[in-house]
Amino acid sequence: MTEAKKTPLLDELEKGPWPSFVTEMKRAAAANLSAQDLLGQLELSYEDKKAHWKHGGLVGVMGYGGGVIGRYSDVPEQFPNVEHFHTVRINQPSGWYYNTKALRQVCDVWEKYGSGLTNLHGSTGDLVLLGTKTEHIQTIFNEVSNFEEHPMDLGGSGSNLRTPSCCAGPARCEFAMIDTLDLCHDLTNEFQDYLHRPMWPYKSKIKISGCPNDCVASIARSDFSIQGTWRDDIKIDQEAVKAYVADGLDIEGLVVSKCPTKCMSFDGNELTIDNANCTRCMHCINKMCKALRPGDDRGATILVGGKAPILQGAMMGWVIVPFMKLESGSGYEELKEFLEACWEWWDENGKTRERIGELILRLGMRNFLRGIGREPIPQMVVAPRANPFFFWWPEEVIQD
Amino acid sequence: MTEAKKTPLLDELEKGPWPSFVTEMKRAAAANLSAQDLLGQLELSYEDKKAHWKHGGLVGVMGYGGGVIGRYSDVPEQFPNVEHFHTVRINQPSGWYYNTKALRQVCDVWEKYGSGLTNLHGSTGDLVLLGTKTEHIQTIFNEVSNFEEHPMDLGGSGSNLRTPSCCAGPARCEFAMIDTLDLCHDLTNEFQDYLHRPMWPYKSKIKISGCPNDCVASIARSDFSIQGTWRDDIKIDQEAVKAYVADGLDIEGLVVSKCPTKCMSFDGNELTIDNANCTRCMHCINKMCKALRPGDDRGATILVGGKAPILQGAMMGWVIVPFMKLESGSGYEELKEFLEACWEWWDENGKTRERIGELILRLGMRNFLRGIGREPIPQMVVAPRANPFFFWWPEEVIQD
Amino acid sequence: MAQARTDIGPPLYKEMLPPVILENYGKWRYHEIVKPGVLVHVSESGAKLYTVRAGSPRLISIFFIRDICDLADKYCDGYLRFTSRHNVEFLLSDESKVDPLIEDLKAMGVPVGGTGNSITNIVHTQGWVHCHTPATDASGIVKAVMDELFEYFTSMKLPAKMRIALACCLNMCGAVHCSDIAILGIHRTVPKIDHENLHKLCEIPTLTASCPTAAIRPNPKLKSVDIKAERCMYCGNCYTMCPSVQIIDAKNDAVSIWVGGKISNSRIGPRFSRLAIPFIPNNPPRWPEVVESVKKLVELWAANAQPGERMSEWIERISWEKFFELSGLEFTDKHIDDFTLAQTTFRSTTQFKW
């Protein structure tokens, strides 16, 4: 090993109580030349106040069009071991649950062929292996996909389906109204081809939350946001309500008065909910999970179009399917047909690098709904249009 | 007089309790050939379900570029007396207050040279004389402008300042916080040239309301909406509050609970207002005008950009000047300078048929504010921007 | 005859004010609604001004004006005014004259009302009477609707004020876009182009620029333009710019209804009206379907709103989805915005009612 370069700026980031990524880099650097050069190059970035990576670069594994992000140093003379420094995205298990065996075997592969540095996890949800050379990529994939137990596959990158992700779900959360883990696993397997072989106008993301608390931020971070919900009445255990009162919970101030539709009331004794006006925001249930539970007629609301700001400003998903039954282990045919219909319409009409939300805006919701064969309903909007610029289909007017 | 044509369709509109415009048309028709033909042509429109006027047509009086709307029948063979049927817009007195002398002399002129039909008033506010021939237009203007008492002038049309209008104001309303009548009169006189000689990219409108009840709908219907307001505390007469309670007013339900900022409270005895959080919506004052009055530090909020839907969808005015003192009879210099600055910027930058609101959207509020020399303040927006697409002025960044 | 005197401006309002106003100008202390159509304003001095508000068809003859002048002379020392919604207001300083005036008005067939929680006059536009772009008539619909809603003009039994407006085309001279209920004439077909004459009458760059959706493109071969049909939403602005682009289509022109707009800053701020009914056929002379629809909306609101709630406040409380359910109105793809701010109307939350 060569002597590690001095990193006075980064050393400052080893101070303080929060665990330090610099310490982690140094741990990796102690054993790995590319990690060492990464540290050096990052120190240079801290001096120069800019990144030292070249623009993009395509690398990959056989049979796939994505899963690896190519990265090349713009100062390879100084840091030859990060001349190539590609990232490998490994598809995480649903809900980011692991046993140590599974994790350790990834570490072992990465010790052999990579920098020893990772992101657990990437923003999309992948287990991200940070930095390897072009020549190792295929080997890494060969090895992880051949693990005897828990073999692993690559996640998405490029103009394809990105690695779906989901919240802790019914494995760990009483609020889960759909089996997020099963659904995420099922969809990921169903759409392996879309995930690995870019063929769309741009990326497309799916995120699944078990309830409207949306713990995977699906509404903001995915083209398809699937959130558990219910249609019948909230179940109230009045005894448990009393227990909360006895425990000193300010039900009026912290629960009832914060109900967005003011459909709750508490007379000091009994809690009443006007369920017809409840919009299932989860607040009362969150605050009093021992006393309140969602109803039994459960399914999901599906919102389409969420994405980051470029080109048209950030978008959050829009309600397209107010309710869909999604029974665990059912095969989810209706959902799959819905997704296929959306992708097909998007693939046919979308321009390069146009996300589905942007396309819906460009062609109009009415064309999207026709394209996927759904009827307009008021739940899709917070309010009807205010401008008078609406269209008629040719068959709706009298032709000469 | 020729025999009037039959109007079976329009006759249906003489039935019913609301006063009938058809009856009015017939009254005019009985004495006037063009009114008779108008009735006939309108009956034809009722049969055909469409208007029978040709596209536009420019007519006017000497020295002016506006004030008359040209109108020509597309069926002059059938209705020769409406072959020309132009409208003359007479500038109403502030607040539409009249004495009968003033009105009668207009009627007399209109009996001689026009159809005898009018709109009191047009949507913009003018006294609209509906239907005359090209050759009478100048005569009409000559006569009305030479009335011995209350001589009258034309209102606006075309790409110029449109006739300003204002609410009943301090003449008839306890809520007026600015002298709407004086202000409207003063501005109209100040800007006579702009009103009569089109020289701008498009029309520009001013409407003035004495308080935020906005009884002339200025926010929706004018480029410059001037609304009276105040800066100090609402004055409360607690005795009068008690009188309301005694009269059975549900103060909690109808007043306090409807305060948009929840800055009011009533303990059954005393009414309290947290004035720092009052947004001067007028509601409590409206409901309890014997007990509550606006403060004494009065002036106006000015909103810019209101207009009808074409091209970009309807717009309501936006707060540009949160508060400006407008003392009655003061000459209103600050306001006039503000208006001139806005018009100048618009005139320099606007495209043909681009209202000032549209121009502000096209070039951005920051350019508008620079152009008219005003600082940005939070009151201009309901919320700051959510997209990260903002600009830096060249002087704000480090140049190479 | 004398030459015109230019730029003399409007007659001075001060000359138009009765003595009681001149004496109490800016000194009004409070007002009361004595009964429907009658206001009293009380001055700090104790002086009282009575206002009697009377309905007007707005499209009136000089004979009507003379009639009301006669009444103003008889009861009001010759002073009267008009309101921003085209009603007539008689200004009295003598309380005892209020009822006789009302009697005379009744005899003339002129109703008194429009104050407080009523439906006042309908702001409207020219329609077939005097415009070249209307998709419907103005005065006719207004008359038919006001006949039907008459009792709400002469009483004050509604939950709050109700402001109805009508515009006969998308230019919206009635500025109806912030009304509790708006009646709006709409065209529904792509304009027909007179290729032969277009270049003689119109400037092509101005014309193409006039289209909000960029549907118009030059056709240099014909020295004319083409309209991309699927982009055109029939606003008629091209026709405003150029007579050779004919927007009027009697077979398809129609009426639409919008609800939940508001102007005043009282309680909730100003709001745009939003699409309720995209299409009602033009059915002169009395547009029964329009009248029926408006009436139903008024009465649905009246039956369900809480005291003091304008249409907008009621709908926002119950939600638009409940509004469509309660009203039984069909929700169509036209209700979903697809213009420039569309996304701000889409629902980015799982919060909604079934």
Next chain:
Amino acid sequence: MAQARTDIGPPLYKEMLPPVILENYGKWRYHEIVKPGVLVHVSESGAKLYTVRAGSPRLISIFFIRDICDLADKYCDGYLRFTSRHNVEFLLSDESKVDPLIEDLKAMGVPVGGTGNSITNIVHTQGWVHCHTPATDASGIVKAVMDELFEYFTSMKLPAKMRIALACCLNMCGAVHCSDIAILGIHRTVPKIDHENLHKLCEIPTLTASCPTAAIRPNPKLKSVDIKAERCMYCGNCYTMCPSVQIIDAKNDAVSIWVGGKISNSRIGPRFSRLAIPFIPNNPPRWPEVVESVKKLVELWAANAQPGERMSEWIERISWEKFFELSGLEFTDKHIDDFTLAQTTFRSTTQFKW
């Protein structure tokens, strides 16, 4: 070595779940926060699952992973998970092991917390470590901010949850746009064009189409493009499409701060974060101005919000104008939107606070 097996998909989650979960899957009845960083979920069967949440820098070495695996083996039968915000969660069925685990974590320098009304881990991106477009670093700022806010991670004394996120450029891989506080790297100057090489590396139509404000126009003479400087707002999307359009400018690249976003549907629905501070210079290694600004915002909110109010709820209650007053932040023309939905942020009412 074996050839890759393609399309096998992710490992099956069921194999990753401890027995207590497999037995109580979908049967959890309620949860409690035992103390900061420790949750207990109680099943209908009465079974209990303890979760210990530990902070992670996210950019971690395999040695860190092995360390936490050791702990999971020791205390959790070898099971653990990661959260959507990159924390580590240890899943225990034996309550008595909770505190010893926490002790071991402490010894490793790994904090426990991030539950309930705390500031949990900062979602973030690559920055200078592994991306080509960043306007700032990611991990460095996150570390500096979390050091300063540490006490809020390990306690639950805030009025509500506080979610902070960072993205190093406008691509916003951290999807920061709905965060209570967002830290966003921004470029501030027009990209520099390498006219010589552009035509070799980039397709001009794709490049011109990539600009959200249509600032890029072809320059056929140079076989390149020109950027209309006054239209460019430095988003960097052209650089993403074409390496010859260099957006990085170390002298001007900077950090901006956004506030009041929210994801959950709880109470008020999801919200976008909005601009609070348009410019803070890049000041590595510890970005003291950024840290200070974030801390001030957290503490201002903590001192003023009512119990249960997220940042967005607090600001919306008091109004943005009061937020600017209380925070002392300068309100500039940058705060006023000028993109496509600008008008929806302008104030169309006289209602505001002085």
